[in-house]
Amino acid sequence: xxxxxxxxxxxxxxxxxxxxxxxxxxxxxxxxxxxxxxxxxxxxxxxxxxxxxxxxxxxxxxxxxxxxxxxxxxxxxxxxxxxxxxxxxxxxxxxxxxxxxxxxxxxxxxxxxxxxxxxxxxxxxxxxxxxxxxxxxxxxxxxxxxxxxxxxxxxxxxxxxxxxxxxxxxxxxxxxxxxxxxxxxxxxxxxxxxxxxxxxxxxxxxxxxxxxxxxxxxxxxxxxxxxxxxxxxxxxxxxxxxxxxxxxxxxxxxxxxxxxxxxxxxxxxxxxxxxxxxxxxxxxxxxxxxxxxxxxxxxxxxxxxxxxxxxxxxxxx
Amino acid sequence: xxxxxxxxxxxxxxxxxxxxxxxxxxxxxxxxxxxxxxxxxxxxxxxxxxxxxxxxxxxxxxxxxxxxxxxxxxxxxxxxxxxxxxxxxxxxxxxxxxxxxxxxxxxxxxxxxxxxxxxxxxxxxxxxxxxxxxxxxxxxxxxxxxxxxxxxxxxxxxxxxxxxxxxxxxxxxxxxxxxxxxxxxxxxxxxxxxxxxxxxxxxxxxxxxxxxxxxxxxxxxxxxxxxxxxxxxxxxxxxxxxxxxxxxxxxxxxxxxxxxxxxxxxxxxxxxxxxxxxxxxxxxxxxxxxxxxxxxxxxxxxxxxxxxxxxxxxxxxxxxxxxxxxxxxxxxxxxxxxxxxxxxxxxxxxxxxxxxxxxxxxxxxxxxxxxxxxxxxxxxxxxxxxxxxxxxxxxxxxxxxxxxxxxxxxxxxxxxxxxxxxxxxxxxxxxxxxxxxx
Numbered sequence: 001x002x003x004x005x006x007x008x009x010x011x012x013x014x015x016x017x018x019x020x021x022x023x024x025x026x027x028x029x030x031x032x033x034x035x036x037x038x039x040x041x042x043x044x045x046x047x048x049x050x051x052x053x054x055x056x057x058x059x060x061x062x063x064x065x066x067x068x069x070x071x072x073x074x075x076x077x078x079x080x081x082x083x084x085x086x087x088x089x090x091x092x093x094x095x096x097x098x099x100x101x102x103x104x105x106x107x108x109x110x111x112x113x114x115x116x117x118x119x120x121x122x123x124x125x126x127x128x129x130x131x132x133x134x135x136x137x138x139x140x141x142x143x144x145x146x147x148x149x150x151x152x153x154x155x156x157x158x159x160x161x162x163x164x165x166x167x168x169x170x171x172x173x174x175x176x177x178x179x180x181x182x183x184x185x186x187x188x189x190x191x192x193x194x195x196x197x198x199x200x201x202x203x204x205x206x207x208x209x210x211x212x213x214x215x216x217x218x219x220x221x222x223x224x225x226x227x228x229x230x231x232x233x234x235x236x237x238x239x240x241x242x243x244x245x246x247x248x249x250x251x252x253x254x255x256x257x258x259x260x261x262x263x264x265x266x267x268x269x270x271x272x273x274x275x276x277x278x279x280x281x282x283x284x285x286x287x288x289x290x291x292x293x294x295x296x297x298x299x300x301x302x303x304x305x306x307x308x309x310x311x312x313x314x315x316x317x
Numbered sequence: 318x319x320x321x322x323x324x325x326x327x328x329x330x331x332x333x334x335x336x337x338x339x340x341x342x343x344x345x346x347x348x349x350x351x352x353x354x355x356x357x358x359x360x361x362x363x364x365x366x367x368x369x370x371x372x373x374x375x376x377x378x379x380x381x382x383x384x385x386x387x388x389x390x391x392x393x394x395x396x397x398x399x400x401x402x403x404x405x406x407x408x409x410x411x412x413x414x415x416x417x418x419x420x421x422x423x424x425x426x427x428x429x430x431x432x433x434x435x436x437x438x439x440x441x442x443x444x445x446x447x448x449x450x451x452x453x454x455x456x457x458x459x460x461x462x463x464x465x466x467x468x469x470x471x472x473x474x475x476x477x478x479x480x481x482x483x484x485x486x487x488x489x490x491x492x493x494x495x496x497x498x499x500x501x502x503x504x505x506x507x508x509x510x511x512x513x514x515x516x517x518x519x520x521x522x523x524x525x526x527x528x529x530x531x532x533x534x535x536x537x538x539x540x541x542x543x544x545x546x547x548x549x550x551x552x553x554x555x556x557x558x559x560x561x562x563x564x565x566x567x568x569x570x571x572x573x574x575x576x577x578x579x580x581x582x583x584x585x586x587x588x589x590x591x592x593x594x595x596x597x598x599x600x601x602x603x604x605x606x607x608x609x610x611x612x613x614x615x616x617x618x619x620x621x622x623x624x625x626x627x628x629x630x631x632x633x634x635x636x637x638x639x640x641x642x643x644x645x646x647x648x649x650x651x652x653x654x655x656x657x658x659x660x661x662x663x664x665x666x667x668x669x670x671x672x673x674x675x676x677x678x679x680x681x682x683x684x685x686x687x688x689x690x691x692x693x694x695x696x697x698x699x700x701x702x703x704x705x706x707x708x709x710x711x712x713x714x715x716x717x718x719x720x721x722x723x724x725x726x727x728x729x730x731x732x733x734x735x736x737x738x739x740x741x742x743x744x745x746x747x748x749x750x751x752x753x754x755x
Contacts, residue, residue, distance in 0.1 A: 095637050097634075115639060117639035117640050117641040117642065118515050118593060118640055119515070119517075119594075119639060119640045120639050122592070122594075123593065123594070123595075123637070123639065126594075137516075138517070138640075139516030139517070140515055140516030140517070141516070178514070201513040202510075203513065204513060204514065205510075
């Protein structure tokens with residue numbers, strides 16, 4: 001298996017941000033802006049991807065991300081083929097490779113792939129000669145989530161240059177934390193990762209790590225709260241829910257350490273009143289609904305860049 | 318009456334030294350002369366070198382029960398194409414090799430194939446389940462050469478102590494896959510900054526080191542309880558500098574422990590996992606450059622006794638699963654010698670004689686097999702290799718069923734050209750004068 005390669009100057013996949021230059025990422029965020037404008041129109045549809053077929057292949061279940069991608073593709077007039085086999089194809093003895101090659105025989109132009117193992121997108125890229133968009137691979141990366149977070153943060157903060165962003169929770173198992181730690185510093189942000197000692201890796205490139213929540217929250221411009229998987233308790237990584245809530249739950253009181261009116265984000269789905277106080281999630285500082293809305297625009301932009309190219313014409317119908 | 322075979326213009330090297338040019342005359346399976354003579358078949362081996370046949374103390378041939386991965390015919394064919402005349406099969410088959418009948422099956426079937434000589438190992442515990450010892454006496458009589466639960470990790474230290482003592486009375490070595498399961502958990506690559514970055518569960522060096530430390534203490538205790546027979550522990554596929562330090566200390570204290578190292582742990586690091594390609598997934602995992610350096614030094618100075626392939630074939634479909642689900646293992650019988658000849662001897666000036674020793678006498682000593690010398694009167698079990706001609710690794714040509722691997726395309730020298738077992742040609746590739754036996 002070879003490594004993923006790209007045409008000079010133009011990435012062919014979005015597996016993570018390794019093959020994307022900062023100007024290309026800026027361009028993607030600018031296109032997202034134009035897509036967001038499309039979504040404000042009464043008729044939320046453009047013909048940009050007419051004739052293209054996008055397959056969403058979810059080997060790991062996720063309703064929200066899949067719906068967001070599928071709506072994004074349809075808003076651009078692409079046909080959508082949806083495969084959510086979860087582990088069923090594996091259980092039947094069919095490998096991911098065979099599943100993907102079967103779909104490829106049907107004439108797919110781009111793949112949106114989610115799996116519970118890191119690297120499935122990389123593997124798919126060696127099997128298929130088509131653009132692959134990583135919709136989450138295990139603990140490793142979830143690049144469209146980081147892009148929508150960056151887009152949402154820039155909308156409220158302007159530039160991210162010099163901004164302090166705290167990401168709190170189960171860092172070690174989080175693809176959202178990894179992708180944001182990869183993307184946000186490239187846009188100028190100062191990223192802090194905070195969580196309990198058993199859920200915090202020793203290092204992660206691009207970010208500062210701490211078990212001391214106060215250190216991460218101090219003067220932060222925004223706080224991103226991660227979902228806490230309840231199975232972490234079963235594996236002995238945390239002593240109890242109540243201890244986690246007592247030490248790491250993000251609530252109004254803890255937010256006082258951050259900048260006045262600092263923003264709150266959550267990639268969803270939330271465990272309300274576990275990792276985040278419900279009142280905070282519903283309050284005026286919350287960007288959670290905006291994140292969901294912008295997810296669609298960002299995914300439209302990604303599909304557009306990979307299938308048509310950043311310089312293609314984009315006209316309203 | 319002419320002898321069977323004359324191999325002219327060979328340069329000889331074994332685990333003791335290099336001996337310059339010879340014309341090797343082979344008769345009745347033995348070396349009859351180093352100075353030529355009349356023979357029915359005459360090979361011109363100009364430019365080739367000969368060593369004693371290689372010996373692999375650790376290979377998975379998957380037979381019986383997992384023949385989609387490998388069987389005795391494909392595995393032993395791969396062995397001779399890699400220059401091996403002797404090979405120890407691992408017992409983690411389906412069912413595991415834990416009865417005399419299973420050992421006899423392997424010996425009977427392998428003998429009929431006329432390829433490399435198979436020396437079956439057998440399970441230390443029944444079904445490799447870690448509960449009850451196998452019948453070591455009966456297994457030894459049937460032909461088992463060592464006992465191991467390789468593939469499993471012997472979590473019960475008390476049972477290992479008993480197994481070491483019981484095996485010692487049968488003059489059998491006990492080989493261990495030294496990884497602490499509770500530290501390894503579901504780790505699929507070396508734990509370190511890269512595993513964190515890649516979001517893959519890590520298998521820490523501590524899993525190996527902690528288990529080696531425990532097993533050395535178990536060995537010490539077994540020795541105290543076994544004054545008449547020396548228990549012997551063999552640590553398989555050493556992968557970390559830390560575990561090597563513990564082995565070194567044990568040697569200084571006179572503990573009867575031996576070790577092996579695998580080609581992949583000497584030539585690849587965890588950085589290879591950046592590709593997220595399960596072809597690099599192996600247990601114990603590929604470690605750091607510092608570990609590779611320490612292992613190379615240990616192999617050089619003899620703290621590591623020998624090279625073992627841990628040849629572990631899987632089907633292409635299994636390796637096409639993802640990083641979490643794909644099975645661990647690398648198939649290396651056919652590439653091991655050329656790989657280490659190139660990487661260690663040619664590129665790092667590792668002494669050739671020492672390298673040959675670690676491929677031949679080293680493993681044979683652990684297994685209780687006599688050394689093979691390239692001398693008159695010795696058995697003619699040898700490998701011919703081409704020290705000069707570079708050729709990229711092309712797994713498609715391999716005899717193993719696992720025709721893929723982590724070294725694909727690497728330009729290597731030192732490819733085996735012929736393998737003889739007791740004078741019988743079991744493999745040869747385009748040597749002038751050699752009869753084509755297909």
